[in-house]
Amino acid sequence: MSLRTQRRLAAVTAMVTAAVLTVAVPAHAAALTGVGWSVSQPQPGTTNVRYTWSFTTASGPSTINYVTMTVPATTAVPGALTVQDYYGVGIGTATYAAGVVTFQVTTPASIAAGTPILISIDGFTNPTTPGNAYTSTVTTELAGHAAVDTAASNAVAINDTSTAVTVVIARSTAFTSNTTGFDLLMDAAIPGQDSQYKDVQLTVKTNAASGYTLRTQIDHQPRGVNNPAVSLPAVSGAVGSTVVSPPANTFGYKVQGSTGNGSAGSQMTAGYAGYTAGMWGTAFFSGVPTNGDTITLRNQAYIDFLQKADTYTASITYSVTPTY
Structure with missing residues (x-):
């Protein structure tokens, strides 16, 4: 990122x-x-x-x-x-x-x-x-x-x-990610490898008086390289639907943890949600400035033998919008 x-x-x-x-x-x-x-x-x-x-x-x-x-x-x-x-x-x-x-x-x-x-x-x-x-x-x-x-x-x-004093402070927001890409190696026949996850840590610093909103989006659901017609569906189909344990043959995310001033979006508090293609979903927000919030998003896939063997790829985008 x-x-x-x-x-x-x-x-x-x-x-x-x-x-x-x-x-x-x-x-x-x-x-x-x-x-x-x-x-x-x-x-x-x-x-x-x-x-x-x-x-x-x-x-x-x-x-x-x-x-x-x-x-x-x-x-x-x-x-x-x-x-x-x-x-x-x-x-x-x-x-x-x-x-x-x-x-x-x-x-x-x-x-x-x-x-x-x-x-x-x-x-x-x-x-x-x-x-x-x-x-x-x-x-x-x-x-x-x-x-x-x-x-x-x-x-x-x-x-x-009287002497007027004017201090000009730039509106500033810094947003970083510790992960530029990740692989999940999965095998439905091996216990523990039928579910795999990767934690992505995002850091936000902003002097926005009313905080910020962290949103997520995916270009498309992970789909097969050899067979693009086959995909790994989103958990519950869309951001906003939550489940504590995602069903087999789905891909989703949740807020695994955070430090700082912000709060997980209401749709993330109960568990996993699916990324939505072409639509921003709110994952996290803060109502005050922060000198460094860290947000850990856990990306997780679950499979069984019904998910066709292939290499599935997609691109996730994170966006931070400050509110001044």
């Missing part, structure tokens, strides 16, 4: 900051946690400033259509706002009206409670009045703008004596 690395830039702005605008909290809304707001330049009246919000959802799963963020009453938006970065939520567009920035998700999707979200937007002009206690109130909303969660941010200072 080959190394797969995916990189994107995620800006993280650190500074002592905040805004003076009070918004009533809907009685039914839960409180967001870890609400942060920062500005890329803290001087009064500075133009083309990036505002960044980060928070963690409290309720869910909820289909979030909008995220609204208040800004100081004297903030100006002379042109169109541009979304520069986002994770934990789908791509969207930003608009401004009457002291409120609205991030509208292009394709709303269900978001679980405890999901970290970050949104960075360019195009603001800071208030001209210096202050050390500016804050922003962030609210997640359903279709029709019904509030889900809301909370106020930290305090932000906008004055001539």
Whole structure:
């Protein structure tokens, strides 16, 4: 298997900051946690400033259509706002009206409670009045703008004596396998050789805020070199079907073990599943970053005398998708 690395830039702005605008909290809304707001330049009246919000959802799963963020009453938006970065939520567009920035998700999707979200937007002009206690109130909303969660941010200072600090951390995912190929030598007449397995160890490192998903796929079920019309069928026929002991004349896999933060996919917890040709099946996932998860997938074949003698071949592909 080959190394797969995916990189994107995620800006993280650190500074002592905040805004003076009070918004009533809907009685039914839960409180967001870890609400942060920062500005890329803290001087009064500075133009083309990036505002960044980060928070963690409290309720869910909820289909979030909008995220609204208040800004100081004297903030100006002379042109169109541009979304520069986002994770934990789908791509969207930003608009401004009457002291409120609205991030509208292009394709709303269900978001679980405890999901970290970050949104960075360019195009603001800071208030001209210096202050050390500016804050922003962030609210997640359903279709029709019904509030889900809301909370106020930290305090932000906008004055001539502040220094903005910006740390840019690359979005990075590394994925490796310890096996490029394997052979299973089998004989139905010899006890122990009618079932053979090979463990493949995969390693995942990623700083994706919402973790990653490990998927598997096979190009076709192992089929005979001399007689391509004959194959070694998948356990139960498809990923998603599980059996503790695969029947004879099948080929499948299971999560034999793991270390780190992730969890075996629900379809793998009961035992073996079959690889599916041309379709990704989820084998493992994590909801948080990891400095090194190891996942052992056990590939196993079972035969009896009904499986025709031949050399059966196929190619398995593993894929890791980070969720920023």
